[in-house]
Amino acid sequence: MNEKTAFITGTSSGIGAATADFLCASGWKVYGTVRNLDDSKDLTSKYSNQFQAIVYDVRDVDTLSTLSKKIIDQLGDHGLDLLVNNAGIAVAGPLEEISNEDFEMQLDVNVKSVFRITNAFLPALIKNGQSNIINIGSISGLFTSPFLGAYAISKYALESMSDAYRRELLPFGVDVFCLEPGPIKTPIWKKTANAFDKFSNSRYAPYVTKIANLSLKSIKKAKPVEEVVVVIDQIIQKKALKPRYVIAANKLFYNFFRYILSDRFIDRQIKKKIYS
Ligand SMILES: NC(=O)c1ccc[n+]([C@@H]2O[C@H](COP(=O)([O-])OP(=O)(O)OC[C@H]3O[C@@H](n4cnc5c(N)ncnc54)[C@H](OP(=O)(O)O)[C@@H]3O)[C@@H](O)[C@H]2O)c1
Known part of the structure; x- marks a missing residue:
């Protein structure tokens, strides 16, 4: 295979679809997972030679080895240039009230897969x-x-997994990056829009409502997916070399202040905003 190759999970919408679109437009061969073949129609019709839809639920342990072997055979000696672990879900709600099944699903989709x-x-x-x-x-x-x-537990785990793989793969020519977007305009927000409703009778109800309202405000300020794709482009062009990139309006807070402000100080701000 002469062209550059990528495997991307979750290309039915949002960041995954935009990344697949960008790479195909740049001449890459992209293998993109979808759970429903209909969700790949746009990409397959736009890039019939370059985009290959793979129907795969990332929770499926049993078929992964057959699927990856088939793709690796097709890739031949060139191997794979890029893996984008993008598929993800957001389980919202107070930890006390989240079901075991939902918590397990959160970790299975966002971390174990x-x-x-x-x-x-x-x-x-x-x-x-x-x-x-x-x-x-x-x-x-x-x-x-x-x-x-x-959701945060899953994404913290992903940070650590990224560090572990990056350090373990240092001798093998595989670099590992973790992107840290803030709110991005994608369907994930619609999918979680009513997620807080089921806690309306819980002890946390008034506070959950405040968080839901704050989320609504942040959706309005969400950045376009292109801001994530730009960073991916910089990484593959070797113009971005840092292991992690915050893609959010208040970068200074995430890159700097969160390390120097005490947890108790932040707790007090949260208390003022949500619990008073
Ligand atoms: N949008 C944001 O504000 C934001 C901010 C920070 C980080 N992120 C992260 O960005 C990533 C992409 O999310 P997005 O915002 O682009 O949302 P999205 O449009 O909802 O995309 C999520 C993708 O993951 C796929 N997916 C979910 N569960 C799956 C499963 N069990 N098996 C296979 N695929 C599965 C979805 O497929 P289906 O269509 O089949 O469900 C979809 O293609 C996620 O990891 C998310 O946590 C998003």
């Missing part, structure tokens, strides 16, 4: 020898908001 998929494609990334893994983290992997705890 990244471990399984990365390991499945590592032989092809190592064979390439100049490849990148880009994990789509979040500012929730740097700062934990109340009632978004499950």
